[in-house]
Amino acid sequence: MIKFRFSLILSIIDKLSLYAARGAIVALLCMTVLVTIEVFMRKFFGISTKIAHDAAGYFLVAITFLGAAETMRVNRHLRVKILYDRLNSRAKNIFDKINYFIAIIYLSLLFWASSSLVFFSFKEGFLTESVIQIPEFIPELLIPVGLFFFILQVLSKLFRKFNRGDRL
DSSP: OHHHHHHHHHHHHHHHHHHHHHHHHHHHHHHHHHHHHHHHHHHHHSOOOSSHHHHHHHHHHHHHHHHHHHHHHTTOSOOOOTTGGGSOHHHHHHHHHHHHHHHHHHHHHHHHHHHHHHHHHHHHTOBOSSSSOOBTHHHHTHHHHHHHHHHHHHHHHHHHHHHTTOOO
16 A cells, blocks of 8 residues: 555656656747747847847746756766766665765755745845846746756655665
8 A cells, every 4th residue: 555655656756747847848949939039030120029038048947947857757867977887786776875865955955045035036026137027036936846846856766766675
């Protein structure tokens, strides 16, 4: 029964990572369209959208942070493997577990700091300094949301590492 619940929780975490990645894909498509329109308008009409630069930055934040959890799920984060590949399977297992623990601590600190920033921006009512003055907390919110999904995925990886019978 407990194993079923954990399996269900891990499945939900994987689905959340996938949905966040879909959000990153939408942001990538929007950024691509917006930059293409900007280039086209400047080249052929000599005018600017005046929002492309700022919006592209917000979309880039969405791509980065919303895509991080799915990247972790499919094991596509960058790894320096020059030493890792020389380890035996037991040493690799220990190294992975330690790495996941460190990642959870680091990502949790980033989550706390970014959440504090979002709350502060919301409380103070800061607006972006662009033509489309939107509340700053809106694009900033992408950071803790993405980090939350990333933390869940790292916890999922760590749980799976321990659940396979691998022990330190």
